[in-house]
Amino acid sequence: MSHVARSSLLIAFxxxxxxALGFIRQVAIARTFGLSESxxxxxxxxxxxxxxxxxxxxxxxxxxxxxxxxxxLQNQGREEMWDLFSRMVNVIFLVGAVLSxxxxxxxxxxxxxxxxxxxGFTPEQRQLVADLMRLHLVSTLLxxxxxxxxxxxxxxxxxFLPALALSMYDLGTLFGIFILVPEHGPLGxxxxxxxxxxxxxxxxxxxxxxxxxxxxxLLRYGFRWTPALNLHHPGLQxxxxxxxxxxLTILSIxxxxxxxxxxxxxxxxxxxTALVYGWLFMQVPETLIxxxxxxxxxxxxxxxxxxxxxxxxxxxxxSVLRVLLALTLPIAALLAVVLRPAVALLHFDxxxxxxxxxxxxxxxxxxxxxxxxxxxxxxxxxxxxxxxPLIAAGLTTLAFIILxxxxxxxxxxxxxxxxxxxxxxxxxxxxxxxxxxxxxxxLQVRPTLLRAGAAGLLAAGVAYLITHLSLPFxxxxxxxxxxxxxxxxxxxxIWSEVKILVRL
Numbered sequence: 001m002s003h004v005a006r007s008s009l010l011i012a013f014x015x016x017x018x019x020a021l022g023f024i025r026q027v028a029i030a031r032t033f034g035l036s037e038s039x040x041x042x043x044x045x046x047x048x049x050x051x052x053x054x055x056x057x058x059x060x061x062x063x064x065x066x067x068x069x070x071x072x073l074q075n076q077g078r079e080e081m082w083d084l085f086s087r088m089v090n091v092i093f094l095v096g097a098v099l100s101x102x103x104x105x106x107x108x109x110x111x112x113x114x115x116x117x118x119x120g121f122t123p124e125q126r127q128l129v130a131d132l133m134r135l136h137l138v139s140t141l142l143x144x145x146x147x148x149x150x151x152x153x154x155x156x157x158x159x160f161l162p163a164l165a166l167s168m169y170d171l172g173t174l175f176g177i178f179i180l181v182p183e184h185g186p187l188g189x190x191x192x193x194x195x196x197x198x199x200x201x202x203x204x205x206x207x208x209x210x211x212x213x214x215x216x217x218l219l220r221y222g223f224r225w226t227p228a229l230n231l232h233h234p235g236l237q238x239x240x241x242x243x244x245x246x247x248l249t250i251l252s253i254x255x256x257x258x259x260x261x262x263x264x265x266x267x268x269x270x271x272x273t274a275l276v277y278g279w280l281f282m283q284v285p286e287t288l289i290x291x292x293x294x295x296x297x298x299x300x301x302x303x304x305x306x307x308x309x310x311x312x313x314x315x316x317x318x319s320v321l322r323v324l325l326a327l328t329l330p331i332a333a334l335l336a337v338v339l340r341p342a343v344a345l346l347h348f349d350x351x352x353x354x355x356x357x358x359x360x361x362x363x364x365x366x367x368x369x370x371x372x373x374x375x376x377x378x379x380x381x382x383x384x385x386x387x388x389p390l391i392a393a394g395l396t397t398l399a400f401i402i403l404x405x406x407x408x409x410x411x412x413x414x415x416x417x418x419x420x421x422x423x424x425x426x427x428x429x430x431x432x433x434x435x436x437x438x439x440x441x442x443l444q445v446r447p448t449l450l451r452a453g454a455a456g457l458l459a460a461g462v463a464y465l466i467t468h469l470s471l472p473f474x475x476x477x478x479x480x481x482x483x484x485x486x487x488x489x490x491x492x493x494i495w496s497e498v499k500i501l502v503r504l
Contacts (some may be wrong), residue, residue, distance in 0.1 A: 014163030014291040019284045022169035026280055028177045029199065030346035035270030037353075038196045041125050043276045043493045044118045044261050045132035045200075048103055048110060049140040049252040052096065053147070055247050067382055068239055069155040070302040076154075078222060084235040086151050086226035089145075091236070092224040094229075096144055099161070100137040107133050117258060120266035135200040142207035143169075146214060153217045157299060168209035175342075176202010179266030245386035252393040256423070258357045260416055263408045270352055274413040277346065278359030281339060282367055289327050294321060294378050294503075301382035313382075314439050318498045320375050321432075321447045326497035328368040329449075333456035334486040337463040341476040351461025359413040369428040376431045387433060396427040448497060455493035461485035 033039040037399040075385035103110065107130035111117050118129055123344050180198030182191040189397040192198060230236065264271040299321060343357045400423035407415030438444045463482035471478060491498070 011159050011163050011295055012288050014166065015287050015292050016161050018166035018170055019287060021167055021174065025173050025177060026277065026346050030348065032177065032181060034375050035273050035352040037269055038128065040269060040272040041121065041128040042132060042196050042199055044265065045129045046136050047258050047261055048133055051135035052057060052099055052103065053143050053456055054250045054254055060337055065318055066151055066155050066299060067302040067384060069152065070299055071306050071492045072305065073155060074306050081155070082192045082223050083226050084239065085226060087222055087230060087233055087236045088239055089148050090229055092148065093145065097139055100141060104134045104137055111196055118265040119262065127423030132200055139204045139207040142211050144209035146299060149211065149214045153214065154295065154299060157223050158217055161214045162361060165210045165213045168213045169206035172206025172209045173202045175205055216315065245390045249390040251391040252397045255397050258499065259401045260404060263404050263416060264413060265411050270355065270414045274355045274359050276416055277356045277414060278363050278413060278417055280365035281360035284371050285328065285331050286367055290324060290374040293323065293435055294374035297375065297378065302340045303381060305382050316438065318442045318444060321372065321442060322445050323497050324371045324375065325368060325445055325451045326372045328495035329452040329489045330456035330459055332364040332367040334463055334483060335462040336364050337357050337478040338467060338483045341479040355413055359417045362414045362417035362421060366425050369421065372432065373428040377429060379435055389431065392427050392431050396423045399423040401425060451493045453491040459489045462486060462489060
């Protein structure tokens with residue numbers, strides 16, 4: 001098995017563990033708060049802190065930082081790589097700290113402004129959003145440092161601790177749900193009765209664990225901190241040149257989520273939360289497939305470009321596209337059929353469950369597009385092109401806002417989910433077309449597309465029949481059985497792509 005395949009499987013395993021813990025976390029939250037105004041406020045309050053996190057490290061570092069770190073490691077050695085890393089961390093952390101202070105001071109205005117986070121909420125809800133947002137900023141700074149560390153370890157082809165760190169975040173959050181939120185914790189343990197504030201304190205705990213669990217990795221690879229800024233450092237200037245467009249790209253992407261909640265806040269209570277849970281169900285397969293493969297692939301693509309191995313580079317991209325199509329298309333169709341019992345675990349009322357179910361199903365339309373976008377954006381960054389993804393992201397944001405207003409107001413959360421699927425799917429197609437003009441042959445995927453489509457229709461049809469049989473089993477067990485049989489039916493259609501994944 002190749003290095004990329006092993007890394008992808010390792011990352012996918014820990015992503016799966018994190019998603020399992022995350023699902024437990026989300027079920028616990030749903031059963032505790034329901035589709036309530038306080039939970040809407042909690043999720044809305046995380047928008048700006050999330051934006052700051054992704055600007056600092058969540059997306060900016062991974063795609064702009066790793067290619068240059070890989071080049072420095074290849075050409076100048078690990079000591080120079082750590083020196084460049086330190087200087088970049090110093091700059092980014094100081095900028096993040098200043099922005100956090102500014103956001104905390106302007107929290108109320110950011111919430112109530114008509115183009116802000118949640119102008120449609122009641123005054124009490126808006127004040128709660130502002131208070132929670134200030135607390136989220138502490139978690140954001142800790143997560144940002146952890147994200148920077150994760151990027152440096154991935155540059156060294158070390159994926160274990162960054163992947164494990166995701167679960168540490170969930171464990172901290174679960175501590176908040178089970179101990180800090182209730183008056184009495186599980187198993188007779190004392191609770192702190194902090195309500196929705198306990199959720200935020202739990203995320204702060206999880207963020208600290210996310211950072212600390214990765215420190216041994218820094219020690220293993222000989223990290224030494226350089227306490228300097230020196231904006232004239234050549235490596236730092238190159239980094240900032242790439243990071244600037246990437247920051248604007250991330251800003252554009254995150255604006256879609258702010259616009260999403262802005263629109264949802266004007267709808268019936270519960271639509272903000274329905275979007276969160278619908279997105280969660282789509283994100284599980286997208287993370288296990290798209291994020292895992294793309295994360296493992298980026299250092300390899302960067303090294304192939306640095307060594308001018310163009311044929312290997314082309315083969316890597318074409319193979320990954322085939323794998324993504326073969327996995328995401330049939331799995332999206334299958335999940336749309338078997339999802340209902342999983343939604344029922346949230347214990348929402350019937351109307352709320354239907355809202356979440358259809359929101360998730362519509363999001364699944366965009367599964368393939370989101371997964372492909374993970375890879376194609378990284379392909380541009382492996383060639384140190386940050387401008388093309390920036391332009392595409394700007395167009396996507398504009399398209400999303402128009403479509404979300406068009407579909408969101410009449411159809412609620414499912415309409416907003418449709419806008420997301422169409423906008424980001426269109427971005428994936430646009431970037432694929434543009435990149436194929438640079439590297440010919442990467443779009444030779446028609447046979448895979450046809451087989452994956454046929455597999456999805458067959459698996460979804462069989463799963464539908466199984467879940468609608470009058471059998472004396474719990475609906476969740478029937479759904480699991482239908483999903484397992486569906487996966488077995490899919491496998492022969494995509495076996496060649498499975499073998500490609502092993503060889504990547």
